[in-house]
Amino acid sequence: MAKAAAHCRAAGKARVSAGFFFAALATLCLSGCISFPQSEALREKPPAGLPPHVELTEVPFHLQDDYLCGPASLAMVFNAAGISSATVESVKPMVYLPGREGSLQAEMLGATRRTGLVAYTPAPQLEDVLREVAAGTPVVVLLNLAFKWVPVWHYAVIVGYDLEKHQVIVRSAKRPRDEWRFEFLEYFWQESGYWSMLALPPGRVPATAREQDFAAAVAALEQAGRPSEARESYRALLERWPTDLVGLIGLGNVEYALKDVPAAERAFRRASEAHPQSAVAFNNLANVLATLGRLAEAETAARAAVALEGPTLPEARKTLDAIIALRAAPR
Amino acid sequence: MNASFVRFLSRLLIVCLIGLPFQVNAGMIGTDQVVSAAQAQAARAAVLSQLSRAEVAGQLQSLGVTAQNAQDRVAALTDSEVAKLAGQIDSLPAGASSTGAILLIIVIGVLIWWAIKK
Numbered sequence: 502m503a504k505a506a507a508h509c510r511a512a513g514k515a516r517v518s519a520g521f522f523f524a525a526l527a528t529l530c531l532s533g534c535i536s537f538p539q540s541e542a543l544r545e546k547p548p549a550g551l552p553p554h555v556e557l558t559e560v561p562f563h564l565q566d567d568y569l570c571g572p573a574s575l576a577m578v579f580n581a582a583g584i585s586s587a588t589v590e591s592v593k594p595m596v597y598l599p600g601r602e603g604s605l606q607a608e609m610l611g612a613t614r615r616t617g618l619v620a621y622t623p624a625p626q627l628e629d630v631l632r633e634v635a636a637g638t639p640v641v642v643l644l645n646l647a648f649k650w651v652p653v654w655h656y657a658v659i660v661g662y663d664l665e666k667h668q669v670i671v672r673s674a675k676r677p678r679d680e681w682r683f684e685f686l687e688y689f690w691q692e693s694g695y696w697s698m699l700a701l702p703p704g705r706v707p708a709t710a711r712e713q714d715f716a717a718a719v720a721a722l723e724q725a726g727r728p729s730e731a732r733e734s735y736r737a738l739l740e741r742w743p744t745d746l747v748g749l750i751g752l753g754n755v756e757y758a759l760k761d762v763p764a765a766e767r768a769f770r771r772a773s774e775a776h777p778q779s780a781v782a783f784n785n786l787a788n789v790l791a792t793l794g795r796l797a798e799a800e801t802a803a804r805a806a807v808a809l810e811g812p813t814l815p816e817a818r819k820t821l822d823a824i825i826a827l828r829a830a831p832r
Numbered sequence: 833m834n835a836s837f838v839r840f841l842s843r844l845l846i847v848c849l850i851g852l853p854f855q856v857n858a859g860m861i862g863t864d865q866v867v868s869a870a871q872a873q874a875a876r877a878a879v880l881s882q883l884s885r886a887e888v889a890g891q892l893q894s895l896g897v898t899a900q901n902a903q904d905r906v907a908a909l910t911d912s913e914v915a916k917l918a919g920q921i922d923s924l925p926a927g928a929s930s931t932g933a934i935l936l937i938i939v940i941g942v943l944i945w946w947a948i949k950k
Contacts, residue, residue, distance in 0.1 A: 600895025607917055611908030720863045725908040751863040781861045788859045813861055820859035
C-alpha cells in the first residue's frame with residue numbers, strides 16, 4: 502500500500518464518516534460478514550506487560566488543515582522526538598505532493614529521515630502500536646475513511662490508549678484529542694494493511710523492533726545522508742543485537758564517512774570475525790587498513806574478500822588491485 | 833595568471849590533498865548492498881535504482897514539486913520504496929477526487945441509513 506496519498510479534507514468531515522461508520526457497521530453486522538479480530542483479541546486477552554492506561558500528553562497538536570494531515574502528523578511526532586522546530590510549514594515541502602493533494606507513505610518515511618530521525622514501520626498489529634505508545638513513542642497510522650474503490654486516505658497520530666475502556670487516544674484533523682474505540686480504528690485502518698510508522702530519535706530502539714527491519718531502517722537513514730544520527734542508532738542496534746551484519750557494516754561505513762578510521766577498523770574487524778563469510782566485511786576492512794597505511798594487512802583482507810566471491814566480487818577485485826598497486830609504488 | 837585564478841588553483845590543491853588519504857574510498861561497499869544482498873544481485877539493482885530514481889523525481893516534478901526539492905525527496909527514499917513508487921504515483925487510488933468521494937460517502941451513507949430504517 503505504498504501508493505496511497507492521504508487527503509485531509511475528508512477528516513474535517515469526521516462526523517459524516519462517523520455517522521456512515523455506524524450505518525455501515527449496522528448493515529455489515531446484520532449480514533454477518535464483518536469482524537474485528539485484532540480488537541477482539543485485545544478484549545479477550547489483554548496483552549501481558551502493558552500498562553492499562555497510557556497517554557502521551559506531551560505530544561503537541563498541529564492543526565491538520567485541508568490536505569495537510571501528512572505534514573501535521575509528522576510535525577507532531579517530530580516534536581515528540583525532540584525536533585522542536587518542526588511545524589506544518591517546515592515539513593510540508595518535504596512531503597506534500599500538490600498534484601495529488603496529499604502525502605505518500607514512502608515520502609512520510611523519507612521526510613522523517615531528512616529530519617535526522619529513524620523511520621520505522623511496526624508490524625501491522627494494534628498490539629504493537631499500543632506497545633510503542635506505552636514505550637513513549639507516538640504512532641502515525643494511515644486510515645481509509647471511505648471504501649476500497651473510492652479511498653479517502655488520512656493520517657492520524659495515536660498518543661494513548663485505555664485497555665479498560667477499549668479505546669485509543671488520537672490527534673486527528675481539527676481535534677487535538679479524540680477517543681476512538683479499537684473497532685473504529687481497526688475498521689478504517691484495515692485498507693492500508695494496518696500501516697503505521699514511528700519517528701525515532703537517534704539511538705532509540707523501538708519497543709517492538711525486529712532485528713532485520715530496524716537495521717534496514719537505520720541503513721536508510723545513513724543512505725539519506727545523516728551519518729552521525731545513523732551512527733548513534735547503529736550503536737543502539739548493536740547493543741541489542743551485537744553481531745548484526747548490517748549494523749556492523751553500517752557502523753563501519755559511517756565511522757569511515759565521519760573520518761574516525763580506527764573506529765571503522767574496529768567495526769569491520771568485528772564484522773569479519775562474526776561473519777567470516779561476508780566479503781563486504783573483508784573488502785571494507787581492507788580499504789580501511791589501506792587508508793591507515795597498513796598495506797600488508799590490507800592485502801590479506803582484500804585477498805580474503807576476493808576468495809569469498811559473491812555479488813561484490815568486482816569491487817573486491819578492484820580493492821585488491823589498488824592495494825597491490827599501492828604496495829608496488831615507490832614510497 | 834591573475835590572482836583569483838591562483839587562489840582558485842591553490843584551493844583546489846588543498847581540497848585534493850585533504851581528500852588524498854581517503855582516495856581508496858572508491859572501493860568501499862555501501863551498507864545498502866548488505867541490506868539488499870538477500871534480495872537480488874546488488875549491481876543490477878543499483879543500475880535499476882538510478883533509473884527509477886530519475887523517473888520518480890520527474891514524476892514528483894510533474895506533480896508540482898520543484899526540481900531541486902524533487903531530487904532531495906527522492907534521495908531520502910530506499911531503493912525498494914523508489915521501486916514501489918516508480919510509474920505508480922499517477923495511478924494512486926486517491927486521485928484528485930476527494931470532494932467527489934466525500935459526496936459519494938454522504939449519498940451512500942444516506943442510502944444505507946434509509947435502507948436500515950425501512
